[in-house]
Amino acid sequence: xxxxxxxxxxxxxxxxxxxxxxxxxxxxxxxxxxxxxxxxxxxxxxxxxxxxxxxxxxxxxxxxxxxxxxxxxxxxxxxxxxxxxxxxxxxxxxxxxxxxxxxxxxxxxxxxxxxxxxxxxxxxxxxxxxxxxxxxxxxxxxxxxxxxxxxxxxxxxxxxxxxxxxxxxxxxxxxxxxxxxxxxxxxxxxxxxxxxxxxxxxxxxxxxxxxxxxxxxxxxxxxxxxxxxxxxxxxxxxxxxxxxxxxxxxxxxxxxxxxxxxxxxxxxxxxxxxxxxxxxxxxxxxxxxxxxxxxxxxxxxxxxxxxxxxxxxxxxxxxxxxxxxxxxxxxxxxxxxxxxxxxxxx
Ligand code: SF4
Numbered sequence: 001x002x003x004x005x006x007x008x009x010x011x012x013x014x015x016x017x018x019x020x021x022x023x024x025x026x027x028x029x030x031x032x033x034x035x036x037x038x039x040x041x042x043x044x045x046x047x048x049x050x051x052x053x054x055x056x057x058x059x060x061x062x063x064x065x066x067x068x069x070x071x072x073x074x075x076x077x078x079x080x081x082x083x084x085x086x087x088x089x090x091x092x093x094x095x096x097x098x099x100x101x102x103x104x105x106x107x108x109x110x111x112x113x114x115x116x117x118x119x120x121x122x123x124x125x126x127x128x129x130x131x132x133x134x135x136x137x138x139x140x141x142x143x144x145x146x147x148x149x150x151x152x153x154x155x156x157x158x159x160x161x162x163x164x165x166x167x168x169x170x171x172x173x174x175x176x177x178x179x180x181x182x183x184x185x186x187x188x189x190x191x192x193x194x195x196x197x198x199x200x201x202x203x204x205x206x207x208x209x210x211x212x213x214x215x216x217x218x219x220x221x222x223x224x225x226x227x228x229x230x231x232x233x234x235x236x237x238x239x240x241x242x243x244x245x246x247x248x249x250x251x252x253x254x255x256x257x258x259x260x261x262x263x264x265x266x267x268x269x270x271x272x273x274x275x276x277x278x279x280x281x282x283x284x285x286x287x288x289x290x291x292x293x294x295x296x297x298x299x300x301x302x303x304x305x306x307x308x309x310x311x312x313x314x315x316x317x318x319x320x321x322x323x324x325x326x327x328x329x330x331x332x333x334x335x336x337x338x339x340x341x342x343x344x345x346x
Contacts, residue, residue, distance in 0.1 A: 004064045005042070005056075006034050006133035009172050010179075020059075022052055028178050035179030038140045040065040066137045071145070078325030081142060085110070085134060089127060091157055093138040094330040095147060103151040106138045107335070108167055109158025114192050116213070117225045118257050119333040120291035121157045130158070132169035139180060152182055155190035155211065157335045161197035171208060184208055190255065195232040195240050202244045210244055211253040211284075212237070217271035221263050225296075238275070245279060252281045257333065258304055259288050260297040269307045273314035282317040289323070289331040 002008070008016065013027035029047045033039040040063050042056050066083040069090065073079050079095040094105040112119070113126035138156075139149060152174060154160040160167045171187055174180050190211040191198065201207065216222035222229040245252055254276065258264045276283070285308055288298040299307075304320055311318040325331045 003060045003062060004131070004133050005030060005061055006063050006065075006137060007131050007169075009169060010176055020052075020055060022055075026052065031176070032178045034063055035136065035140065035173060035176070036181075038144050039063065064131075064133050064137065066134065066141045068141055068145075072328035072330065074325045074328045074330060076324055076327075078328065078330050079147075080325060080328050080330035081138070083138065083141060085130075091130070091134075091138075092330070092335045093142065093156055094325060094335070095142060095149075096324055101151055102147060102149050103153055104139055104142055104149045105153050105156045106135055107156035107158055108135055108154055108160040108163045111336070112158045113162065114159045115227050116192060116215075116333075117294065118215070118259060118288055118296055120294075120329075121333075121336045123291075123293060124157075124336045126158075126162075129163040129166055132166045132173060135166060135170035136173045136180075139174060139182075143180075149180075149182070151186045151188070153188045153190060153211070154208075155188070155332075159192055159194065160189050161191045161194040161201070164197050164200065168204065171206075175206065185250075188253070192226055192228045193232050193237045194228070195236050198237075198240045198244055202240070202247045207244075207248040207250065209250055209253065210241075210248075211255055212241065213257075214254045214272075215257050215259075216263050217268045217275060221268070225259070225262070234275070241279065250280075252279055254279075254281055254283045255286060255332075256283055257286045257288050258299040258307060260299045260303075262296070264299040264303050264307055266306060266310055269310035270314070273311055273316055276316055277314070282319065283311055284319050284321050285311075286321045286332050287323055289326055289334045291329075291334055 010031045013030050014024045017027045018024055033045045042053050069084050070082040077097045081093045083091050089110045091107040091110055096103045109129050110127035111124035112121045115122045174182050175184055184206045188209040188211050192213045219233045241252060285304055288296055308318045308320055323331055
């Protein structure tokens with residue numbers, strides 16, 4: 001039985017308090033202490049009463065916490081956190097600043113199995129899924145360092161929809177008013193396109209914003225850089241996305257990493273615009289960020305601008321995502337890149 005109180009939703013904590021012969025309302029104190037006040041020690045939940053706190057500790061309940069190994073600061077303001085988990089495995093989390101918006105890019109797995117060729121995390125392979133506590137605790141750990149977070153993107157290391165149950169549990173925890181209270185429209189799940197899980201997500205009671213790592217206007221190009229496309233080609237992906245949009249009434253974000261001479265020609269922009277014409281969506285164009293052992297090259301600025309203009313002319317809202325955190329290897333596709341040389345941990 002899972003004894004980590006940080007891993008439990010409020011409803012589960014209510015069941016637990018009742019099972020332990022305590023009043024149900026005490027669960028809310030536990031939940032708030034952990035997720036609003038960032039407490040990591042049962043003895044500090046003063047509103048519980050000493051006997052109940054002792055009872056929890058004696059029965060082996062505990063509150064897990066990530067260890068911050070190192071914090072890296074880029075001159076552009078981006079901050080990257082290197083966290084160590086209880087089993088000594090490591091993950092990275094990135095805080096991005098954009099006006100008043102403070103977006104935390106959290107990891108959902110140690111490594112990743114999806115093998116996208118433009119991504120450093122892929123080279124680490126999948127080690128394991130993070131628990132919901134480990135996902136949510138990236139937010140707590142950053143808040144403890146006195147940063148205020150307005151938005152969360154599940155876009156760090158790992159494919160969130162491959163760790164579905166823990167992702168949903170962490171969303172429930174982060175979204176709850178008694179905890180961090182981060183609105184569902186401020187939570188974005190980014191996926192490479194795991195079709196059945198997108199259908200499942202559409203059927204959840206609350207639906208986060210969906211971002212699709214698309215990166216190609218057709219199956220031929222996508223197959224070259226994203227193995228997932230062989231299993232879930234664009235026709236299948238777009239079908240479930242239409243359903244997601246129909247059910248949630250939300251805009252969908254499409255991410256598109258521009259890679260020199262691969263997916264960055266004007267005709268690619270035109271074909272992309274045609275593919276996306278039935279969606280209420282926006283496209284984020286991302287400059288490819290190099291990492292060791294990958295031969296792909298970034299498109300030049302002029303090519304990116306031209307690509308954006310084609311999309312805008314076709315009526316698609318398009319943003320060019322500025323390179324952020326590149327100096328500290330915190331930019332898109334770079335997480336874990338610092339560990340690749342000789343596969344050393346930093
Ligand atoms: S881009 Fe995302 S899904 Fe693809 S390998 Fe990297 S972390 Fe995994």
